[in-house]
Amino acid sequence: MERIHPEDLPPQFGDHPYPPQFPPMLDDLSVLCEIIYYLFIICMCLVIYFKTKEIYELTGHSGLHYFRYFFIFFALSSAFRLVSFATLFNFSLKTLNDAIFLDKICIFAMLYFGTIAFISLALSVLARNHDIDGRSRLIADAVLYSGSAIIVLPILVMRMEIILMAILAVFFAAVMICDLIREYRSNNRIITRNRITNLLLFIFWILNVQFYAKGLLPREWFLPLMLVSAIIFLSIFLRLNKIYRPDRKYRSETANGAKEERL
Amino acid sequence: MSAERNRSKHQIIYDILIIIRKNNNRMRYTPLLRQTNISSSNFARYYKELLEKEFVTEVVEDKTKKTVYLAEKGLRYIDKYKTFMEILREFDL
Numbered sequence: 001m002e003r004i005h006p007e008d009l010p011p012q013f014g015d016h017p018y019p020p021q022f023p024p025m026l027d028d029l030s031v032l033c034e035i036i037y038y039l040f041i042i043c044m045c046l047v048i049y050f051k052t053k054e055i056y057e058l059t060g061h062s063g064l065h066y067f068r069y070f071f072i073f074f075a076l077s078s079a080f081r082l083v084s085f086a087t088l089f090n091f092s093l094k095t096l097n098d099a100i101f102l103d104k105i106c107i108f109a110m111l112y113f114g115t116i117a118f119i120s121l122a123l124s125v126l127a128r129n130h131d132i133d134g135r136s137r138l139i140a141d142a143v144l145y146s147g148s149a150i151i152v153l154p155i156l157v158m159r160m161e162i163i164l165m166a167i168l169a170v171f172f173a174a175v176m177i178c179d180l181i182r183e184y185r186s187n188n189r190i191i192t193r194n195r196i197t198n199l200l201l202f203i204f205w206i207l208n209v210q211f212y213a214k215g216l217l218p219r220e221w222f223l224p225l226m227l228v229s230a231i232i233f234l235s236i237f238l239r240l241n242k243i244y245r246p247d248r249k250y251r252s253e254t255a256n257g258a259k260e261e262r263l
Numbered sequence: 264m265s266a267e268r269n270r271s272k273h274q275i276i277y278d279i280l281i282i283i284r285k286n287n288n289r290m291r292y293t294p295l296l297r298q299t300n301i302s303s304s305n306f307a308r309y310y311k312e313l314l315e316k317e318f319v320t321e322v323v324e325d326k327t328k329k330t331v332y333l334a335e336k337g338l339r340y341i342d343k344y345k346t347f348m349e350i351l352r353e354f355d356l
Contacts, residue, residue: 058343195355239354
């Protein structure tokens with residue numbers, strides 16, 4: 001068997017030359033809950049993404065484009081968190097270095113895709129009433145992918161996730177303020193269901209990142225926060241499902257509904 | 264003119280497709296342009312997009328007369344348009 005030097009072990013395992021154990025906060029129940037949570041989130045995100053696929057393909061609407069991006073990239077982010085768990089479960093002395101390397105890759109992917117997801121959510125808000133088409137959409141997408149990598153990579157290398165949280169918080173707050181000013185000028189509505197949902201989704205993701213970064217909140221808070229976060233995703237799914245219900249009566253006051261009758 | 268400004272691109276595309284559908288899924292280019300109530304330059308832009316997205320097909324007769332046919336994808340667009348608008352309204356997109 002290969003001899004592993006203590007300095008090769010991750011810091012939380014100290015100098016013990018034994019097979020590493022889960023840290024105390026990662027007991028069986030919380031790991032199971034977290035796995036169920038991520039599986040649920042992945043399912044919800046994929047269902048929402050594929051449910052809107054046909055309409056997006058027909059319309060190519062830019063707001064819908066970034067709205068769908070949020071779900072697919074959040075699903076990817078959650079999937080890499082699950083893979084990260086799998087590396088913990090498959091820990092053995094023989095593959096310790098591989099496992100640590102794989103875990104780092106997974107954490108990078110989780111933060112990278114999560115960052116893309118939340119910037120996409122912000123773009124879906126900014127793209128309201130503005131068509132981002134053709135070349136400008138390609139440029140926006142390229143900036144989205146490369147910008148997220150530029151933000152996440154150095155932060156992960158330096159292990160300063162708090163900076164990532166701060167950058168995203170400032171960006172998201174700026175987008176929310178722009179949106180509020182724009183909407184207030186047009187129809188005086190400040191608090192809407194979607195703004196609250198977007199804000200909560202963002203807060204829960206930031207909290208999720210800080211749990212990974214072992215930051216401010218105690219680990220016991222994770223379970224209730226997961227529960228609320230799952231309820232938000234479920235509510236989005238139910239709202240979408242309501243629209244797709246075959247017996248749904250469409251509101252007839254839309255300008256085009258009336259127009260269709262006239263034409 | 265103001266009505267044209269207030270309609271979104273998707274609404275205008277929907278209106279054009281509805282006009283063709285009401286005319287038994289086929290129509291000459293010029294009457295279509297007249298009925299859509301938008302400028303000819305704007306109509307040309309939307310018409311190009313309709314052709315590119317394969318919502319309509321065109322057949323040129325006698326080298327000049329264009330007949331526009333509603334394609335299967337165009338019918339699907341009409342079918343899904345209300346759901347699309349509901350999604351935009353529900354999620355503030």
